[in-house]
Amino acid sequence: MSKKLPEAEIIKRESDYLRGTILEGLRDRATGALPEDDTKLTKFHGSYQQDDRDLRDERRRQKLEPLYQFMVRLRLPGGVLSSQQWLGLDRIADECANATLRLTTRQTFQFHGVFKEKMQTFMRMVNDLGLDTRGACGDVNRNVISNVNPQLSHLHREIHELSLAISDRLRWRSGAYGEVWLGEERVAALGEEEEPFYGYKYLPRKFKIALAIPPENDCDVFANDIGLIAIVEDNRIEGFNVVVGGGMGLTYGDPATYPRLATMAGYVPKNQIVDACQAICAIQRDFGDRTNRAHARFKYTIDDRGMDWFREKFQEYHGQAFEKPRSFSLTSNGDRFGWVEGEDGLQHLTLLIPTGRVADTEEGGQIRTALRKIAELHQGDFRITCNQNLVIAGVSAEQRPAIDALVEEYGLDAGNRSTPLRQHSMACVAFPTCGLAMAESERFLPGFIDQIERLMADEGLEPDAINIRITGCPNGCARPYLGEIALTGKAIGKYNLYLGADFSGQRMNRLYRENIDVDTVLTELRPLFRAYREQRQAAEYFGDFLVRTGVVEAERTPAMLHEAVK
Missing domain, CATH: 3.30.413.10 (Sulfite Reductase Hemoprotein, domain 1)
Incomplete structure (x- = not known):
């Protein structure tokens, strides 16, 4: 070296x-x-x-x-x-x-x-x-x-x-x-x-x-x-x-x-x-x-x-050694949407912010204006999640109706306006600003989720929670290698398709197909969705199904992130 x-x-x-x-x-x-x-x-x-x-x-x-x-x-x-x-x-x-x-x-x-x-x-x-x-x-x-x-x-x-x-x-x-x-x-x-x-x-x-x-x-x-x-x-x-x-x-x-x-x-x-x-x-x-x-x-x-x-x-x-690790269990890596009450009696609202972009747009609505108006009356704090979403935290019972009114007026998504599939999707920024981007990501994700939802419907599947991650390059800003389905940009309109992570962030996926366009991605996913509908076990996540049925192995080696299954 x-x-x-x-x-x-x-x-x-x-x-x-x-x-x-x-x-x-x-x-x-x-x-x-x-x-x-x-x-x-x-x-x-x-x-x-x-x-x-x-x-x-x-x-x-x-x-x-x-x-x-x-x-x-x-x-x-x-x-x-x-x-x-x-x-x-x-x-x-x-x-x-x-x-x-x-x-x-x-x-x-x-x-x-x-x-x-x-x-x-x-x-x-x-x-x-x-x-x-x-x-x-x-x-x-x-x-x-x-x-x-x-x-x-x-x-x-x-x-x-x-x-x-x-x-x-x-x-x-x-x-x-x-x-x-x-x-x-x-x-x-x-x-x-x-x-x-x-x-x-x-x-x-x-x-x-x-x-x-x-x-x-x-x-x-x-x-x-x-x-x-x-x-x-x-x-x-x-x-x-x-x-x-x-x-x-x-x-x-x-x-x-x-x-x-x-x-x-x-x-x-x-x-x-x-x-x-x-x-x-x-x-x-x-x-x-x-x-x-x-x-x-x-x-x-x-x-x-x-x-x-x-x-x-x-x-x-x-100055001291590690002690023996203690037992623990991790079950999910998504966000809970809607209102929950904390043990302190205050209430907390988690909102879906598509691709994390806070903006006023014709197609996406006035998210930024809505959040500004909430901030003007909110007496608690805001918490950004690691999944690009937002928690309006520490809301008193007296304040909740006013926040609810703004959520309704501006059509904000508290998990009631989107499918679990969309709620478990993430993308990096990519074009037009990231100098490393090889393909679209943030601008591509909403339409891609539309296509996935139609494909699932065609195959008789509800748009259940599947962890989908898209990045415009292989550098991993949206943690794509932990997606049950993931795309990493390879060239304009071309992606590597990765499959088989778990739903709790404890197993990576592996490379399934390399350098394919979106139509080919959908073609590859169609028979997998059909098999998932026909063969899935109770409460089985998509990534676990792919491993159990041998579509991808459970083992993960560095080579598997570079070499496609077939």
Whole structure:
């Protein structure tokens, strides 16, 4: 293996703790872009430089540069924000972005269409709301996600507090953020003191942490570098089973890259869990591969060195060994829709937000206006789910009629206006803004679900819950390898079809057909739906049926994500 450092590794090491020349680039009005090296650094600040790919050819013909713009993502541990913060972000969408907000699969917001001249205004408005974008992207710990079950009110509070504590412990600390975006003066050249945990190298690649409360796995806990599975005894969280080395994403044609589910490491008491997360992250910081970015995720560190090595290193870094894991059971990874009453007597409403896009559109209705009006009267908080949906949380009995009236007036979906099939579908953004997209995803999903529902009806099936995931490329932003049915973009109008995950996020799917168009996808699914109707057992999920009947094997190896069944 080459020991030459990749360009991205050199750039961050020489960036003066993520400053680079971002400020100078922001002042340059001759172009809508930043210098290429600085675009690697702005990721750490929560932003990706993009352009409108729908307009590329036309602008090229007009001899114009691409319509450069930025996607900006917030750091929002656990996905919780106040009504006033919601209203502030809604204003930012108009003043600085493309008049939409997007809820992500990591429980936060993405804003699209932020032009360079608006970036500093955007960041300052976010800061005024008590929020930031630090570490929402880049080679650091990303947004910490957690269970949002509104019924278990006190457990949710504990989980959310821990997500905040873990996020703060692993937040990058350089003064670059304040200097670039908030107009702060640099006080001194602090060197290593400026980043006491990350140092000037930061991490080899992104790092993700999730917390789940069984039996719900709404955060797909096994898809993360660290997964924390709460062990609840006597109605209290006593500690966590810790799983490590999960991660979605692969590179087409490179069997050395693969998605992976996290491996059970052991149990850690609750009062040690923040320290344990720091110790595990430090192991990856010190031993992750920095010579090959395609091999730099924690999952490869675990596979290269083994779990025995990892457990020894954990004891060395943490000062205590893992305890024996406790028993647990996970049964689902979707959201509960509609109203539920929490143990605190307050009520909570979960709404379906199709593909997570909060917008006012002719075809989708006035979702954004409706949520703004709810925020104007709501006295509780908002909780973003890991499935791109939204919980209006902490509603008093007195307030519920007013919220119900707005839900009805604007036709919001509380699970009563859509099928279970649609409620268990997710897509990444893809075109027109994502530079990695090979095929449509967000814009494609609604019509594709229509086609699947018609196909199921043709075969005598109700549109029952099937976990469907679509991404525009193989990188896994919507966790496609955990879909019972999943498509990953291969080219315009072409996808890889994956089948056979379970319904609780504990078994990946495998590649079934490669590089096929949508008509072929439907043709392949038709006989499987027919067999499902004829042969399914009571309460059997589609992915489990495919495994039981031998359509796909139960075993999962890296090769199975690259080699089709036939």
